[in-house]
Structure formats: structure tokens, C-alpha cells
Amino acid sequence: MIAEIGHYALVLAFALALAQSVLPMIGAQRGIRPWMAFARPAAFAQLAFVGLAFLMLVACFVRSDFSVAIVYEHSHSLQPLIYKIAATWGNHEGSLLLWVLILAIFGALVALFGENLPPRLKARALSVQGMIGFAFLAFMLFTSSPFERLNPAPLEGQELNPLLQDPGLAMHPPMLYLGYVGFSMTFSFAVAALIEGRVDAAWARWVRPWTLLAWTTLTAGIFLGAHWAYYELGWGGWWSWDPVENASFMPWLVGTALLHCETVVEKRDALKVWTILLSIVAFGFSLIGTFLVRSGIITSVHAFAQDPARGLFILAIFAVALGGSFTLFAWRAPQLQPGGLFAPISREGALVLNNLLLGVGAGTVLIGTLYPLALSVITGGTVSVGAPWYASTFVPLMMPMVLLMAIGPLLGWKRGDLPGALQRLAVAGLLALVAAGLVYRQETGGSVLAPLGIALGVWLFLGTLMEWIERVKLFRAAPRENWNRARHLPRAAYGMTLAHLGLAVAIVGMTASSAWKVESVQVMKPGDSITIGDFAYRFDGVAPAQGPNYIAERATFTVTRDGKPYTLLYPERRQYEVQEQPTTEAAIQSSIRGDIYAVIGDHAGPQSWTVRIYHQPLVPWIWVGGLLMALGGLTSLSDRRYRIGVPNRLPVVQATGA
Amino acid sequence: MKQRMKRKTLRLYLVIATLCLLGLAVGLTLYAFQSRIVFFFSPTEVAAHKPDVGQVVRLGGLVEAGSVQKAGDGATTNFRVTDLKNTVTVSYRGVLPDLFREGQGVVVEGSYGADGNFAASEVLAKHDEKYMPPEVAKALKESGRWQEGENGQPVSTTGNTSGTSGATGAANP
Numbered sequence: 001m002i003a004e005i006g007h008y009a010l011v012l013a014f015a016l017a018l019a020q021s022v023l024p025m026i027g028a029q030r031g032i033r034p035w036m037a038f039a040r041p042a043a044f045a046q047l048a049f050v051g052l053a054f055l056m057l058v059a060c061f062v063r064s065d066f067s068v069a070i071v072y073e074h075s076h077s078l079q080p081l082i083y084k085i086a087a088t089w090g091n092h093e094g095s096l097l098l099w100v101l102i103l104a105i106f107g108a109l110v111a112l113f114g115e116n117l118p119p120r121l122k123a124r125a126l127s128v129q130g131m132i133g134f135a136f137l138a139f140m141l142f143t144s145s146p147f148e149r150l151n152p153a154p155l156e157g158q159e160l161n162p163l164l165q166d167p168g169l170a171m172h173p174p175m176l177y178l179g180y181v182g183f184s185m186t187f188s189f190a191v192a193a194l195i196e197g198r199v200d201a202a203w204a205r206w207v208r209p210w211t212l213l214a215w216t217t218l219t220a221g222i223f224l225g226a227h228w229a230y231y232e233l234g235w236g237g238w239w240s241w242d243p244v245e246n247a248s249f250m251p252w253l254v255g256t257a258l259l260h261c262e263t264v265v266e267k268r269d270a271l272k273v274w275t276i277l278l279s280i281v282a283f284g285f286s287l288i289g290t291f292l293v294r295s296g297i298i299t300s301v302h303a304f305a306q307d308p309a310r311g312l313f314i315l316a317i318f319a320v321a322l323g324g325s326f327t328l329f330a331w332r333a334p335q336l337q338p339g340g341l342f343a344p345i346s347r348e349g350a351l352v353l354n355n356l357l358l359g360v361g362a363g364t365v366l367i368g369t370l371y372p373l374a375l376s377v378i379t380g381g382t383v384s385v386g387a388p389w390y391a392s393t394f395v396p397l398m399m400p401m402v403l404l405m406a407i408g409p410l411l412g413w414k415r416g417d418l419p420g421a422l423q424r425l426a427v428a429g430l431l432a433l434v435a436a437g438l439v440y441r442q443e444t445g446g447s448v449l450a451p452l453g454i455a456l457g458v459w460l461f462l463g464t465l466m467e468w469i470e471r472v473k474l475f476r477a478a479p480r481e482n483w484n485r486a487r488h489l490p491r492a493a494y495g496m497t498l499a500h501l502g503l504a505v506a507i508v509g510m511t512a513s514s515a516w517k518v519e520s521v522q523v524m525k526p527g528d529s530i531t532i533g534d535f536a537y538r539f540d541g542v543a544p545a546q547g548p549n550y551i552a553e554r555a556t557f558t559v560t561r562d563g564k565p566y567t568l569l570y571p572e573r574r575q576y577e578v579q580e581q582p583t584t585e586a587a588i589q590s591s592i593r594g595d596i597y598a599v600i601g602d603h604a605g606p607q608s609w610t611v612r613i614y615h616q617p618l619v620p621w622i623w624v625g626g627l628l629m630a631l632g633g634l635t636s637l638s639d640r641r642y643r644i645g646v647p648n649r650l651p652v653v654q655a656t657g658a
Numbered sequence: 659m660k661q662r663m664k665r666k667t668l669r670l671y672l673v674i675a676t677l678c679l680l681g682l683a684v685g686l687t688l689y690a691f692q693s694r695i696v697f698f699f700s701p702t703e704v705a706a707h708k709p710d711v712g713q714v715v716r717l718g719g720l721v722e723a724g725s726v727q728k729a730g731d732g733a734t735t736n737f738r739v740t741d742l743k744n745t746v747t748v749s750y751r752g753v754l755p756d757l758f759r760e761g762q763g764v765v766v767e768g769s770y771g772a773d774g775n776f777a778a779s780e781v782l783a784k785h786d787e788k789y790m791p792p793e794v795a796k797a798l799k800e801s802g803r804w805q806e807g808e809n810g811q812p813v814s815t816t817g818n819t820s821g822t823s824g825a826t827g828a829a830n831p
Contacts, residue, residue: 360683384767391694
């Protein structure tokens, strides 16, 4: 029964989505108030039905109802409860339901908090949101229903892939989806604004919280994913330029650009057409990501089962959404009022450059992701595009970006004082050069990238601090005034400062861990010791261990630093009972200097094991940096101007021909 | 007094900046395509045309049954990669992936050293037992041995993982 209730709720949501996409749009066009007002209850009901379906699916997983196909394929009665729940979205169908659920949540949030939106804009945005929901519900119902039954019902399930049996699965996909799907909201607002023929500061202020929310969660999702890969896969890396990682990174790059140019629309009423275009492209990249993962054209740890029909369906959604919105864009964008002017050297100018660099960066990532696919279709050749490729394309493009990030905030709107800004950054520049010099001297035969990366991190960190110091007039006014100024700075300013500082910290961590990772592979017998740097590792032996649904070999290492006890490490090699797939559990001990990371491999002989030990300098800085960036997003989101005192729009004049 | 910025001048600056950046990106990309991508070879292709010493390539095929040996130092593994027509001997120092087995598909990345041996820097892990790397499936098809599935090799049906067996994971949309 439970599965049927869920399926029925989805069908109802599907029908409702159709109504939500048609009625408010016509209502807004013709000025029929009740039809426009229909959007609000429809969005709430949409959430209720999709939410019900999702709960029903979770219930199937929790009760281990193996007559439901995806429960049978991805769960097992011995799985711990948290992984039974997380397994709900640990598969194609269930994660699609999560996607649609989050879409419905966003729709309902706009309906709830959109009291101050002009009714037409709101009706149109919710209508576009309804169309997206309709498309994805159709996709789900016609190609990948989560509630498919099996007859006869198997007695036991096949278990979730052991790699996914990790708290990471509970956090990473929902966060990432909040980000992906969040950009659908900006997309809907952009399309609505195009239909209305009007973009102004007020519009930017309404859209910005949604972009911020999407950006913040996407940032958190990406960093969570990197962290998960780092500790779970046991190869000691946190980013491998896998097509699916890129699929989440490209919307992030475009979303970051969007976030920045929305401030220009809001503050200076300029770059409006560009902002609309970015809103469309950001969601387009989210759809590309969905296509790459669900169509089976790439194979990776993230990819779902291959099914050409699904790929075609998503491609069709992609074509209609982007084709439609670009046509609308080409038709309506010229009618948007041209915005304010600014000198090339100004805050606006810096943000334009930021946008260009991020856009071009996203473009290179796209080329690198699609090139192997295109080549294999056209010539049948097989190549792989990996980290070295991105290191010589994407990374050099981002370096001027980071350089600019410290300067931009110090430039004034409209016309900036570049010599003045550079003068204020002299200390930061000097210290960055010193850092580069020190790193270069310390390094023996390393690449030039490491000193450059560290210098950029130092530059950005100090430059960002400098901007804050300027704002609160630290050292130039009485402490009391410093305090008052610091207290009255808008939260959005603190958000920017935190996010930029976070990126600086992350850059330092990424550079250090890429440049100075030490890997040591040894065959060890119990009692053997090895020394890496200051640390000595004694292998004490391996003991069997028992988990809820796996058995493991657990090794013990006694780690000493300069002869003094430091820690104990317990890496494991697990054998899950149902899926006969061994997995390695790395043992990691973090400190501010970096991680020590131990993995135990297979038997190399009687009573000896292959052991891999990494020193990963400054890796925790990456996670701290990511956390700061996400906190920056949240801080900015809490800015009072998004909550109260929403500006009144100029009287709405309907564009003719709408 | 500076003149007030004209809309046209502003547009000109924008166009120039965009073109410069695009040019830079295209240049970097073309350069990277020449030197920074890794080509895939099957053992038969290697036999026909051996990659240069030091050129990083990917090699795919099956791990030949009975070929896996530990070298004297214990941490180096030697094995042969085969497409059932030609073989290449590979040595790898490190921890092998969890699913490295004789008779199963494998992709290794590495290069030929001056001594003529193929040294792998990375043995790529598969995430699912039933899954065959597409490159390997292709190499086997091209060597003409695809459908035979001889010696009980799990070769014949695995190119197109369908239904449940290919559903390896779910961490992204």
C-alpha cells in the first residue's frame, strides 16, 4: 500500500504541476487575479504531494520492503537505520525524487516568503517553477518510477554499495541538490523578468537570497563531497577532475559569477542583460550535470545505471528549457532598459572581469569534460583529460581572478582609484612575495606552482583583511569608533569578507596538499617500523573486527613524533557480507599542520601486509576554507535588507507585446 | 577633467577584455590538448606502435590469469595486461585497488621507462565487480575476442551493464 500511496501522490503532483505552469502564466498575461493567485496554493500542495511521496519511499526503505524494486536493489535488512534512510537517495530513482522534492520546497518557499513580490512576477516565476517540476515529474513517472514493484518479492535485498555506506551519503547529495535546484529559482525569476520585460534593482534584491542560498549549499555540497572522497576512497586525493565533479563545479563557477553581478544590478542598476543570461546559464549547467550523471554516457563512481531512454529524456528537457529561454532572451533582452555607466577601472569593472574569468573558466572545464566524449563519438579514439590538463588551463585562468579579488573590493563604484587601492595593498603584496620566496627556498626542485599558490593565498587573505580594516578605520580612529563601525557594517559585507578569507585559506591548503604530499608504500610485518619526516609508525598487527553488516581486518599503528607518543591509527579493510566487495577505511589523524593518513592493503605474504601511509600537509585548511565560504554565504543571506524594508518598485509598467 | 564615459567606449572595453580572455583560454586549451591529455592504448595497439619512452598513456585489458607476481621487495606487483591477442607486462609499486583480480578488466596509467618496461603510476579502481571499463570492452572488441568469453572470462556480457548491475552509486544527480 505504502508504495502505491507514494506513486499516487506523484501522479497528483504531476497533474498539479501542469495546472501550476499554465494557469498563473495566463492569469498574469490577461490580468485574471484568481488565476494568478492559484500559484500560491498550488506550490504548497505540490510540496505536500511530493513530500508525501518521498516519505512513503523512505518508509519503504526503513521497513525493508523488498517488493519495491529499488529497495531490493539498494538496501538490506542488516543495514544500519541511517543507511537504510540514506539509501533512499543512493540510487537514480530515489535521488530524482529528492531532486523534485527540493524543487517543490523552493517553490513553496517563494510562495511563502514572496508576500512583497509584485503579483505578476510571482505568478510567472512560480509558473516557470511549475514547468520545471512538470518536466521532471514526467521524467520520473515515465522512465524511472521509484515505486516499481517486484513480483514475487525477494526475501532479502542486495545492499547499498559499501562505498556509499557512510555518513557522507546522508549529507552530500541533499546539500548538492539544494544548490543545483536552487539555481532553478533564479532561472524562474529570470524567465519571469524576461516575460515582464523588466529588470531593476528591486528584482535583483528579490532574486539574490535565492542565488545566495543555492550558492551556499552548492559550496557546502562540493566541499562535503571532496571530503568524503578524501577519507573514503583511500587514495588520499580530494579532487580528481572526474566529469561528475566537474558537473557540480561548473554551476558553481557560473553561480559565483551570478552572485557577484547581481550586486551590480542591485547597487548600480547595470549589467542587467548579463545577469539574466547568467541565471539561465547557471541552471543550464545544472541540467548538463544531471544529464551527464543519469544518461550513462560517462562512467564514474557517481554514475547511475545506463539507460539511453533516460538520457534522451533529460536531453529533451535541456533542449526545451535552454532553447526556450534563450529564444525568449533574444526576443526580450533588447527591450530591457540599458543600465548605468561606469569607468573600466571601478568596482563594476572589476566585477565584470571577475565574471569574464569565471565564465571562461567554466568554459574550459566544460571543454575538458566533453572533449573525451566528443572524440570517442567522432573518431572513436579514447583519451583521458585529467589533472595535468586542468592545471595548465583552468588554474592559470583563476590566478588573475584571485589577484583581482583583493583589489576589486577596494575600488569604488562607478570610478575607482587603482593606484590608491594598490597602495593600500602594498603590505599584502610584500608579504605575499616574502611567502613565495620562503616557499621557493624551502622547496627542493618543486614546481613553480607551489610558491605562486601560497603567495596568492597570502595576498587574498591579507588583501581581504585590509578591506575590512579600511572599513572599520582600524588604527586610524579611536577604538570606540572602530567598534561602532564594525558593528554597523552590513552583514553582506561580512559575508563577502568571510567567503573571500575562506577561499584564501582553501587555496593555501589545496596548494600545499598538491605540492607536498608524501606517499610511502611498504610491506610490513607486525613489529616493523617506518619513519617519514618527524613521524615513526610501528605496525602492531592486524585483528579481526565485526561491524553490523561487515567483517573487517583492523590494523593498529603506534605513531610517535620525535620519539614521543603521538597517536594510534586503526585503518580497516572491510568485507561486506552481501556485496562481496572489499573496501578500505583509511585512518586519519588531523592537525593544523596536516593529516597523517594510513591505509592497509592486501596480504603481501604470510603475516605481512601492504601498507600505504600519506603525509597530507594542510589538508584540513581546505575544509576550514570551505566552511568559511559557506558561513560567508549564510551571513550574507541574513542581511537585513533581504528580510525587511524591501524597496518599493517603481510603478510596474507592462512592456508592450508581452 | 576626464570625459564622461560613453556607452560605446564602455562596450569597446568590454569587447576587448572578452576577446583577450577568450584568446588566452583558447591558447591554453590548445596547448594543453597537445601535451596534457592521456591517450588510451590496448595491448594490440602497443604491439603495433609502442609509445615513446616517458609518454604517459593508459593501457587497458584483462589481467592475465596466473600472471600476477609479487617482486622481491614485496611492494611491487608485476602482471600482464592482455586483450587476448597481445599482452603487455606491467609493474606497479603500490597498493592495488580492492577489486584488482586476475581475469578481470583493468586500466593502468603509466609509461615506458628507458629499460623497456611499462611502469604503472596508477592502477584505476573499478567500483563494481560486474562492471567492465568501457575502454577495456572496446579493446577486447577490437582484438576480435569479445564474444568468446573463453576460459570462463566474464567478457561477453559485461560491456553494457544494464539494470541493477551497473548502478554503482549515487552521490550526484
